[in-house]
Amino acid sequence: MRKDNKTCFMLKRTFLFIAAALVITSCGKKDISTCPDKVCTEEFATITVSFIDKDGKPATLSSFSAVNKRTGDTLGHQKQYDLYPENVYPVADDGDLDKLSSEGDIINIKAVDSVTKKVKNASLVISGGACACHIKKLSGPDTIQFD
Structure with missing residues (x-):
C-alpha cells in the first residue's frame, strides 16, 4: 500500500507541476498573429x-x-x-x-x-x-x- 500512496503522490505532484507550467507560460504571451505577414525594407523613413x-x-x-x-x-x-x-x-x-x-x-x-x-x-x-x-x-x- 505504501507504494500506491507514493505513486499517487508523484502523479499529483507531476500534474500540479504541469498545470503551473501551463499557467506561467500562457501569461503575458503576445499574440503576434494579429499582424499580417509582410516584407519590410531596411530603410529608415x-x-x-x-x-x-x-x-x-x-x-x-x-x-x-x-x-x-x-x-x-x-x-x-x-x-x-x-x-x-x-x-x-x-x-x-x-x-x-x-x-x-x-x-x-x-x-x-x-x-x-x-x-x-x-x-x-x-x-x-x-x-x-x-x-x-x-x-x-x-x-x-x-x-x-x-x-
Whole structure:
C-alpha cells in the first residue's frame, strides 16, 4: 500500500507541476498573429517639413515642435536638426512608429521664425502602428511659408 500512496503522490505532484507550467507560460504571451505577414525594407523613413520666408528663401527657426494630437506625444528627434539642411525639420521617423495609429494621426506643427518672430502652425496626418513597416505621410504640406 505504501507504494500506491507514493505513486499517487508523484502523479499529483507531476500534474500540479504541469498545470503551473501551463499557467506561467500562457501569461503575458503576445499574440503576434494579429499582424499580417509582410516584407519590410531596411530603410529608415523620416518625414520632414521645410520652412521658407515670405520671399521663398529658407527660414531659420528659433523653435519647432511636432505633437501628436491624439496622444500629446512630441514626435521626431528634435535635437538632431544639424543632420538636416538649414530649413528642414524632422516631424516624425520610424522611431515614432508605435506612437502612431495605423489609421493616421494628426500631427500639429508649431514653428517660430527666428528673424520675424512670427508663429506658424500646420498639421500633417501620419500613419504608423505596431504592424507597419514604416511611417507614412497621408496628407499635409512639404513646405510651410511664413507670411
